Amino acid sequence: MHKLGRTDVAVPPLGVGVMVWGDMTAAPRMDPARNAYGPTSSLDDQVEALAVSLAAGVNLFDTAAMYGKGVSERRLGELTEGNPSVVIATKFPGAFFSRASSLPSTLAASLSRLRRPVIDLYQVHFPVRWMSIPRVMDLMADAVSSGLVRAVGVSNYSAAQMRVAHEALGRRGIPLASNQVQYSLLHRNPETDGVLDTCRSLGVTLIAYMPLASGALTGKYSASHRPAGWRRYRAPFRGAAALASLERVNAAVGALASKHGKTRSQIALRWLIQRDVLPIPGAKNGAQAAENAGALTFELSDEDMRSLT
Numbered sequence: 001m002h003k004l005g006r007t008d009v010a011v012p013p014l015g016v017g018v019m020v021w022g023d024m025t026a027a028p029r030m031d032p033a034r035n036a037y038g039p040t041s042s043l044d045d046q047v048e049a050l051a052v053s054l055a056a057g058v059n060l061f062d063t064a065a066m067y068g069k070g071v072s073e074r075r076l077g078e079l080t081e082g083n084p085s086v087v088i089a090t091k092f093p094g095a096f097f098s099r100a101s102s103l104p105s106t107l108a109a110s111l112s113r114l115r116r117p118v119i120d121l122y123q124v125h126f127p128v129r130w131m132s133i134p135r136v137m138d139l140m141a142d143a144v145s146s147g148l149v150r151a152v153g154v155s156n157y158s159a160a161q162m163r164v165a166h167e168a169l170g171r172r173g174i175p176l177a178s179n180q181v182q183y184s185l186l187h188r189n190p191e192t193d194g195v196l197d198t199c200r201s202l203g204v205t206l207i208a209y210m211p212l213a214s215g216a217l218t219g220k221y222s223a224s225h226r227p228a229g230w231r232r233y234r235a236p237f238r239g240a241a242a243l244a245s246l247e248r249v250n251a252a253v254g255a256l257a258s259k260h261g262k263t264r265s266q267i268a269l270r271w272l273i274q275r276d277v278l279p280i281p282g283a284k285n286g287a288q289a290a291e292n293a294g295a296l297t298f299e300l301s302d303e304d305m306r307s308l309t
């Protein structure tokens, strides 16, 4: 177990993203969580994904108030009620155009859907112009003081925005725990935009979302076999250059998979873990969750790591 940033919240080196858990037919018709990945998995699949993850020591689950307008949080609450070993990360706000002042009521609604008295990691989902970072961090600090939140994180924040959040929370004696950003072998922006370095220098955990590049790094999709859902219209599935880069990275990942007798997904996740990053791959069922948790069971050598650089 590691600590999340400089907080005392213990987390495994890998979590599970549950954005598409729940009965998404109950979500608004154009909701991204309902449409991005095609049909959602069954309740039984999600029960099994939870069970195999917990059995493998993967007890961190990431959701958000916005996923399916509460559908994902509600399912996670149903499945984990009364289990104190589960660590839950969720996100504010509940709708794109929300104001900072809606934080207390949004938090109360999330707690109710999640069926618990406290959220382990409460993250600001994305920065928006109309929400001052110091103001939202002050409201987050109030939630920590009230005992409703254990650790405060952000998501999709730039290096400069992280520093503002870190300083604002610091005035209240609270560390900034994490910044959740897109990071994978096919999306390496955090290495060049200052986010990875800033996380390291401030002692903030970088949580990597889309660590399998929406399934592209599993090796099961190609130019001739594109995935279901809206994701097929975005990088890395869209355009000849993106698909060529997908083939190139998948070849390098495939070579390491053969060498270690592991799957491509496990190599892609292990690479992040060994960069001190916490990946939260989405898993739709028990088989995917078990495979992803297998990233905890081996190590890549320095030479292996370099071959992916």
Ligand SMILES: NC(=O)c1ccc[n+]([C@@H]2O[C@H](COP(=O)([O-])OP(=O)(O)OC[C@H]3O[C@@H](n4cnc5c(N)ncnc54)[C@H](OP(=O)(O)O)[C@@H]3O)[C@@H](O)[C@H]2O)c1
Pocket: 016, 017, 018, 019, 020, 037, 038, 062, 063, 125, 155, 156, 180, 181, 208, 209, 210, 211, 212, 213, 214, 215, 216, 218, 220, 227, 265, 280, 281, 282, 283, 284, 287, 288, 289, 291, 292
């Ligand atoms: N903060 C943000 O703005 C933000 C944005 C996006 C996501 N997130 C978070 O990050 C989490 C993960 O991201 P993501 O789900 O978008 O992308 P991802 O983890 O890169 O891809 C997940 C998808 O890959 C496939 N997959 C997963 N494990 C597999 C395996 N072992 N073998 C074969 N296929 C496998 C599944 O879809 P198929 O089987 O259909 O291919 C699954 O839905 C989300 O659940 C959410 O919690 C946060």
